[in-house]
Amino acid sequence: MALSGKLTKKLVENFGPGRHGDGNGLYLVVDPSGARRWIVRVVVKGQKNKKGAPVRTDFGLGGADIVPLNQARVRALEYRRMAKQGLNPRFNARREIPTFQEIAQQVHIDRMPTWKNAKHGQQWINTLRDYAFPKIGRMPVDSIGQPEVLMCLGPIWTEKHETAKRLVQRIKAVLDVAKSKGFRDGENPVTAI
Structure with missing residues (x-):
C-alpha cells in the first residue's frame, strides 16, 4: 500500500x-x-x-x-x-502515552478533596512544577526510569533534603497512577531509591 x-x-x-x-x-x-x-x-x-x-x-x-x-x-x-x-x-491502536506532567496534573486534580487545605494541595503540585517538570515533565510517562528520577533529585538532595523526600513521594504517586491506568509496566523506579 x-x-x-x-x-x-x-x-x-x-x-x-x-x-x-x-x-x-x-x-x-x-x-x-x-x-x-x-x-x-x-x-x-x-x-x-x-x-x-x-x-x-x-x-x-x-x-x-x-x-x-x-x-x-x-x-x-x-x-x-x-x-x-x-x-x-x-x-x-497504540494509545498515545501521556507525559509525566499531564498525569501529574490529573493526579493533583483527583486528590484535591483529600488534602487538609488548599495550601497543601498547591505545595504538592508546586514541588513537581519546580523540580520535576523542567527535567521530566515533557517525557512520556512510560519512558521514565531511575536515571530520570535521580536527575530531578540530584540538585536538591543535600541542600533541600526534606523537599527531595517529598518530591520522591510525589513522583512515585504519579508513576503509580500511570501504571494503574495502563501507561506503564514493571516496578516503579522510585521504589529502589
Whole structure:
C-alpha cells in the first residue's frame, strides 16, 4: 500500500469545507469553522451489519494542525492493516502515552478533596512544577526510569533534603497512577531509591 496520495501540504492548508480524499480511505475533513481533521475509513474483516454487509467505520487520526499529512498516511496504513487482520482499530491502536506532567496534573486534580487545605494541595503540585517538570515533565510517562528520577533529585538532595523526600513521594504517586491506568509496566523506579 502506497503512502502517497492525492493531497499535498498546500491543498491541506487551503481546502474549503467538506470531505477531501487522499486515497486508500484517508480523508481530510474541513468543518465550516475551518477546523481540519484526519479520518480513515476502513472495513474490519469479519464485521457485518444486521443485513450481513461489511461494516465501514471511520476513525479519527487527529487534527491536521497537529498531525501532518505524512503522519496521517502512516496512521491510516496502520489502521487499514489492523482492519485487514480482523482487528478493530478502536481497541487495538497504540494509545498515545501521556507525559509525566499531564498525569501529574490529573493526579493533583483527583486528590484535591483529600488534602487538609488548599495550601497543601498547591505545595504538592508546586514541588513537581519546580523540580520535576523542567527535567521530566515533557517525557512520556512510560519512558521514565531511575536515571530520570535521580536527575530531578540530584540538585536538591543535600541542600533541600526534606523537599527531595517529598518530591520522591510525589513522583512515585504519579508513576503509580500511570501504571494503574495502563501507561506503564514493571516496578516503579522510585521504589529502589
